[in-house]
Amino acid sequence: MTVIRTDVCVVGGGPGGRALALALARLGRESVLLEQRHGAARSFYGESVSPQGVRILDSLGVWDELAGRAHRVDRLEIADGGRRVLDVRFADFPYTWRHPVELAQPALLAELSAAALGACRVLEPAAAVGLIEERGRVAGVRARTPEGELEIRAAVTVGADGRFSQVRRMAGLEDGARRTPLERDVIWLKLPFPAGWDRRAYRIRIAGASHALFLPGTDGRVRVGLNIPKGGLRQLRADGVGRLRAQLAALAPELHPAAEEHIRSWSDTVLLDIFTTEVARWSVPGAVLLGDAAHTLTPVLGQGINHALADAVALAGLLAPDPASDAAPRAFECSRRAPVTRSRALQLRQERLFTLAVPPGPTLRRTVYRTLNALPALRRRVFAPVYFPGERPVPADAPRDLVRSAS
Ligand SMILES: Cc1cc2nc3c(=O)[nH]c(=O)nc-3n(C[C@H](O)[C@H](O)[C@H](O)COP(=O)(O)OP(=O)(O)OC[C@H]3O[C@@H](n4cnc5c(N)ncnc54)[C@H](O)[C@@H]3O)c2cc1C
Numbered sequence: 001m002t003v004i005r006t007d008v009c010v011v012g013g014g015p016g017g018r019a020l021a022l023a024l025a026r027l028g029r030e031s032v033l034l035e036q037r038h039g040a041a042r043s044f045y046g047e048s049v050s051p052q053g054v055r056i057l058d059s060l061g062v063w064d065e066l067a068g069r070a071h072r073v074d075r076l077e078i079a080d081g082g083r084r085v086l087d088v089r090f091a092d093f094p095y096t097w098r099h100p101v102e103l104a105q106p107a108l109l110a111e112l113s114a115a116a117l118g119a120c121r122v123l124e125p126a127a128a129v130g131l132i133e134e135r136g137r138v139a140g141v142r143a144r145t146p147e148g149e150l151e152i153r154a155a156v157t158v159g160a161d162g163r164f165s166q167v168r169r170m171a172g173l174e175d176g177a178r179r180t181p182l183e184r185d186v187i188w189l190k191l192p193f194p195a196g197w198d199r200r201a202y203r204i205r206i207a208g209a210s211h212a213l214f215l216p217g218t219d220g221r222v223r224v225g226l227n228i229p230k231g232g233l234r235q236l237r238a239d240g241v242g243r244l245r246a247q248l249a250a251l252a253p254e255l256h257p258a259a260e261e262h263i264r265s266w267s268d269t270v271l272l273d274i275f276t277t278e279v280a281r282w283s284v285p286g287a288v289l290l291g292d293a294a295h296t297l298t299p300v301l302g303q304g305i306n307h308a309l310a311d312a313v314a315l316a317g318l319l320a321p322d323p324a325s326d327a328a329p330r331a332f333e334c335s336r337r338a339p340v341t342r343s344r345a346l347q348l349r350q351e352r353l354f355t356l357a358v359p360p361g362p363t364l365r366r367t368v369y370r371t372l373n374a375l376p377a378l379r380r381r382v383f384a385p386v387y388f389p390g391e392r393p394v395p396a397d398a399p400r401d402l403v404r405s406a407s
Pocket of ligand 1: 011012013014015016017034035036037045046047048049126127128129160161162163165166167188272290291292293297299302303304305306308
């Protein structure tokens with residue numbers, strides 16, 4: 001069997017895995033990255049990158065290349081019961097990087113890989129199918145490729161293999177993992193961008209217990225995430241795709257003609273099962289998890305990519321001096337668990353607000369949003385931990401050229 005030796009074996013070529021390989025490369029460490037799929041065709045994966053994510057991409061030296069392909073977002077608008085109740089303007093926040101962007105994942109992943117070329121060997125398609133264990137430590141992985149099985153032996157193996165992580169299961173880290181299903185699932189679909197809508201706005205529309213996200217896609221279309229009750233797809237499918245279009249029209253009547261034309265069957269949609277996963281421990285000797293494998297979040301407020309990137313940079317910094325160190329993964333978990341836990345709590349609070357359907361719930365929700373809308377300082381305090389977690393504000397009188405923004 002072919003054996004490859006390296007400093008770090010990264011399992012999973014999503015944003016977390018590829019950013020880790022690049023961050024390690026910048027620090028002079030070699031890695032081998034395994035990705036089970038071939039090519040980066042991910043039409044319904046996250047595209048929203050928060051301002052902190054943009055700053056991290058800049059620190060990795062890839063932002064200048066990516067900026068031309070990113071779509072800057074200026075506002076988050078929430079409408080409830082047909083009325084706008086909250087308008088958050090990202091330019092109002094006192095940070096160097098202020099704007100989230102939409103960025104297609106294939107472009108992001110390709111750029112991260114290109115920048116790591118030379119220091120990171122990418123094996124694709126190659127699926128990790130087992131861990132090599134020696135003297136009580138994980139010493140690498142066994143991988144299946146079209147050419148046969150391989151062994152990748154490494155000082156440390158990183159499970160960056162997403163929400164259904166195999167490394168987590170194989171390393172025994174699944175025990176004590178808590179999976180919390182949310183009350184709803186999301187159906188994703190894409191439609192032509194409606195005339196008259198601001199292309200630089202994230203929109204959330206709520207009507208009773210129903211809500212949807214409308215995000216400006218990088219392909220010029222609008223990415224729609226329509227929320228349905230947990231397990232509700234079966235009933236919806238039985239009712240037919242017309243029922244889906246009707247639910248969408250109740251929230252966004254202006255999209256109805258496009259939905260009639262473009263949503264002809266269920267194959268025009270993708271279902272995302274919404275849950276969060278909390279893992280009791282992120283590492284065992286010789287292996288550590290990052291990104292969705294360590295902490296699956298919900299799509300609310302686009303946090304997943306950001307945390308995967310932040311994890312990658314933090315872990316690389318700790319592993320680079322000595323990849324075999326068992327203290328490094330523990331220090332990594334120590335530094336990253338708190339921000340992830342805060343994001344999760346914020347997301348769950350937001351979810352609860354969205355799903356308040358019984359009076360006086362909806363009135364209470366509108367009051368919360370209107371109060372935030374009326375009080376800029378409070379609005380900044382509430383949204384700063386979401387979009388700028390741990391970022392240092394710049395002084396109000398800082399020169400304008402410090403305030404970098406995406407195209
Ligand atoms: C439909 C959808 C929309 C989303 N929208 C957003 C958004 O707008 N903004 C946002 O921030 N987040 C969003 N998210 C979440 C976001 O995509 C994830 O949080 C983010 O991709 C996590 O990155 P990751 O690198 O940890 O894992 P992933 O991106 O899941 O990457 C894991 C990779 O590991 C590979 N893999 C799995 N098992 C193996 C194996 N055994 N061997 C080799 N490779 C393996 C997978 O093929 C995959 O490529 C969305 C998620 C979905 C599903």
